[in-house]
Amino acid sequence: MNLTLRVWRQAGADAPGRFETYPAEGIPPEASFLEMLDIVNERLERNGAEPIAFDHDCREGICGSCGVMIDGVPHGPQLGTATCQLHMRRFDEGDTVVVEPWRAAGFPVVRDLMVDRSAFDRIIEAGGYISVSTGSAPDANEIPVPKDAADAAMDAAACIGCGACVAACPNSAAQLFTAAKLVHLNLLPQGQAERDRRTVAMVDTMESFFGSCTNHGECETACPKGISIDTIALMNRDYLKARLSDRRLLGRS
Amino acid sequence: MTATQPKPRTSRPGLLGIYRSDLGKKYAMAISGVFLLLFVFAHMVGNLHAFEGPEQINHYGEALRELGEPLLPRTMLLWVGLRIPLAIALAVHVHAAYALTLTNLRARSGSYDGRNYLAAGYASRTMRWTGVITLLFLAWHLADFTWGIKTVNPDYVRGDVYGNLIASLERWPVFALYLMAMGALGLHVWHGAWSLFQSLGINNPRFNAYRRIFAIVFATIVTGGFVTVPIAVQLGIIG
Ligand code: FES
Numbered sequence: 001m002n003l004t005l006r007v008w009r010q011a012g013a014d015a016p017g018r019f020e021t022y023p024a025e026g027i028p029p030e031a032s033f034l035e036m037l038d039i040v041n042e043r044l045e046r047n048g049a050e051p052i053a054f055d056h057d058c059r060e061g062i063c064g065s066c067g068v069m070i071d072g073v074p075h076g077p078q079l080g081t082a083t084c085q086l087h088m089r090r091f092d093e094g095d096t097v098v099v100e101p102w103r104a105a106g107f108p109v110v111r112d113l114m115v116d117r118s119a120f121d122r123i124i125e126a127g128g129y130i131s132v133s134t135g136s137a138p139d140a141n142e143i144p145v146p147k148d149a150a151d152a153a154m155d156a157a158a159c160i161g162c163g164a165c166v167a168a169c170p171n172s173a174a175q176l177f178t179a180a181k182l183v184h185l186n187l188l189p190q191g192q193a194e195r196d197r198r199t200v201a202m203v204d205t206m207e208s209f210f211g212s213c214t215n216h217g218e219c220e221t222a223c224p225k226g227i228s229i230d231t232i233a234l235m236n237r238d239y240l241k242a243r244l245s246d247r248r249l250l251g252r253s
Numbered sequence: 254m255t256a257t258q259p260k261p262r263t264s265r266p267g268l269l270g271i272y273r274s275d276l277g278k279k280y281a282m283a284i285s286g287v288f289l290l291l292f293v294f295a296h297m298v299g300n301l302h303a304f305e306g307p308e309q310i311n312h313y314g315e316a317l318r319e320l321g322e323p324l325l326p327r328t329m330l331l332w333v334g335l336r337i338p339l340a341i342a343l344a345v346h347v348h349a350a351y352a353l354t355l356t357n358l359r360a361r362s363g364s365y366d367g368r369n370y371l372a373a374g375y376a377s378r379t380m381r382w383t384g385v386i387t388l389l390f391l392a393w394h395l396a397d398f399t400w401g402i403k404t405v406n407p408d409y410v411r412g413d414v415y416g417n418l419i420a421s422l423e424r425w426p427v428f429a430l431y432l433m434a435m436g437a438l439g440l441h442v443w444h445g446a447w448s449l450f451q452s453l454g455i456n457n458p459r460f461n462a463y464r465r466i467f468a469i470v471f472a473t474i475v476t477g478g479f480v481t482v483p484i485a486v487q488l489g490i491i492g
Contacts, residue, residue, distance in 0.1 A: 006366070019366065072369035079371075098366050105362045170373065171357035203276055211360030212275040212353045214380065215448040216373035230456050237454025240280060243271045 001027045001088055004096040005040060007052055010109050013116075017109065024097075029089040033076060034059060034066060036088050037099075053112040059084040061224065064160030067167065068113045069100040074164035074222040082162060082224040102163050104172035106209035117163050119209040120177060126205040127198035128181045134190045149187045156183040158225040168222035171211035176219040178206045179235035180227045186238055196242035203239050275356060278349040283449035285342040285349075290446060290471070292339055293438070297478035303491055304481075307415035314414040343391075350384060376444040383441040390434035397421050415491075422486040431483045439476030446471045 003024040010017030022044070027036050034056050041051035057063040061082040068083055070076030076086045091097060099113060107115040135142070145153075157180075165176035182199055185191035191198070213232060220229045271277035299317075302310040321330030370378070396402040398417055401409035408420035421427050446468035450456065455464075485491040 069365055072365050072367045073371065100365055103361070103363050103365060105360050108362075170361075170378065172360035172362075173357070204274065207275045209360075211357040212279065213451075214353075214357070214377065215444070215451045216370075216377045218370065218372045221372040229451065230458075230461070233451050233454045233456030235454075236276060236279070236452060237456070239274075239276050240271075240454060243274075243277070 001029055001091065001093055003027060003036075003088075003091060003094070006096060006098045007112070008100045009050075009052070009112055010101075012111060013108055019098075027088050029087070031088045032059070032084055033070070033086040033088065034084050053110075053114050055114045056084060061085040062160060064162035067102060067162040067164050067224075069098075069102065069167060071098050074102070074167045075162075075224050079221065080224060080226050082160070085224075102167035104163075104166045104169075104210065106172060106174065107163060107166060115163070117161070120161050120163065120174070122209065123174070123178055123202050123205045124181065127194070127201040128185070130185060130190050131194065143189050145188060153184050153187040156180045156187070156227060156231055159184070159223075159227055160225060162224060164222040164224060165219035165227075166210060168218040169211065169213075170216060170218065171214055173213045173219075174206050174210040175213040175232045175235070176223060176227055176229065178202055179229075179231035182235050182238065183231040186234070195238065196245060199235070199238045199242045203235065272349075275353060278353050279452040281345050282349045282353075283452040285346040286445050286449050288338070288342040289346060290442065292335075293442070293475055294471075297475050300479065300482050303415065303418060304485065307413075310414045310418075311412065314412070347384075347388065350381070354381060374444070376440045377448075379440060380444055383437040386434060386437040387441055390430070390437070393430065394434075397427075418482065419486055419492045422483045423492070425487070428483050428487055432480060435476050435479045438479070439472045442475055443468060443472040 001024075005022045005024050006019050007022060008017055009020045022040055024036060024040050027039060031039065034054070037052060037054055044051050054068060055065040057065045059066070061084060064082070066083040067075055070083070070086070075081060075083045076090070078086050078090050101107075101109050101113045102115045102117075104115075106119040107117055110116050134140075159177060159180035161177060163177070166172055166174045169175075182202055185198065186195050215229070215232075217229055220227065265273065272281055299313060302313045318328045318331055320334070376383075393405065396405040397409075398406070398414075398421070401411060401417070403409065406417060406421045409417055422431065447465050450464045482491065
């Protein structure tokens with residue numbers, strides 16, 4: 001396949017960025033999007049040019065490091081798929097493909113297509129855990145969990161933290177990520193004791209980095225794991241409940 | 254390089270403390286929105302009295318001012334029960350929208366080359382503008398029919414609801430203005446009446462599908478009901 005790439009190049013966080021056009025010729029249709037970038041990079045290096053920097057790790061859609069904006073859609077044209085799982089057969093011969101990093105104030109560009117997603121780590125640090133030991137894997141069966149709660153928590157836990165939701169959102173809001181992490185723990189019995197504190201801490205941290213949800217629904221469509229905005233409604237409800245009960249007033253924090 | 258956390262948030266107790274958070278502002282928008290939606294719906298239904306002729310609608314207008322009589326003085330309940338709470342709801346709605354818009358603009362860093370929206374509709378992406386248009390229209394509308402400012406409605410006669418609405422809506426630029434404003438209001442409600450459920454966390458698989466339908470039906474009924482009066486005036490059905 002012969003394609004043309006229009007790629008965002010930016011030498012560093014504070015350097016000005018610009019689009020560069022590169023030919024991507026002789027690309028096997030079975031190559032993944034990242035393999036296509038590998039091929040282009042090899043040629044760039046051979047010509048003594050700087051390769052295009054992009055994040056990647058697992059290349060099997062589970063680590064969440066590879067997201068880029070492809071033709072104005074996070075992770076590209078195939079819905080429910082991370083960039084590393086997108087294959088070149090999804091494109092047509094002669095296409096010009098535009099590749100950009102996530103753009104959000106909370107995700108500053110590190111270089112080219114790489115952004116710093118550590119704001120997500122701050123949100124997790126604020127409360128995305130259960131602070132007592134819940135035992136080892138076999139102990140999980142000691143605590144019965146209703147099937148539907150387990151399923152819903154599992155669906156939320158599918159979030160790989162790629163940041164596509166923020167990238168897709170016209171408000172750069174991180175609601176879908178935060179809600180997925182919250183719902184994952186808030187639906188399970190192990191997560192109940194810290195439910196209020198967790199919800200308030202994670203939402204407050206989220207709000208200090210990102211925008212606010214206006215219910216466009218773009219994030220849900222962009223999510224490679226198909227996480228639903230129903231989780232956002234659950235988070236909104238939990239936050240309201242937690243703030244209204246405000247345990248600190250009762251000295252019960 | 255690392256995203257800087259502009260102001261670490263610590264939430265404060267109390268209702269104002271909740272309002273300080275972005276989610277708190279969303280709750281405030283949703284709750285004030287419900288109140289405004291109820292008002293808009295009642296207003297639309299009330300307008301239909303125009304089809305019953307001058308006596309009926311003028312009587313309806315007077316009845317609103319006499320609400321609560323003889324227990325309360327004339328126009329008291331109208332002010333305390335309706336106008337002041339509505340003004341407060343509107344002020345909260347606008348302030349929250351303004352603050353959240355600033356937050357959201359700050360949270361962005363540039364736009365994409367050829368962004369492809371897949372889910373966000375026209376209504377949701379124009380909320381800001383339809384909101385501002387509706388607000389500006391409201392000022393005109395009050396000057397036109399409530400305050401009777403002469404530059405806006407030169408033939409205004411206090412208390413003659415029927416005559417005033419004909420005098421105003423007969424003029425085609427005013428007619429066009431009302432149609433446009435109702436279009437903006439309809440779009441705003443189209444998204445808002447759905448969005449409020451999400452913001453308040455009213456979400457249940459049993460009725461989720463109906464939330465969107467409700468919003469569309471509500472927006473259609475309100476807009477459709479409102480525009481019948483100006484159209485009827487233009488067609489000479491009222492007048
Ligand atoms: S590289 Fe791990 S999800 Fe794509």
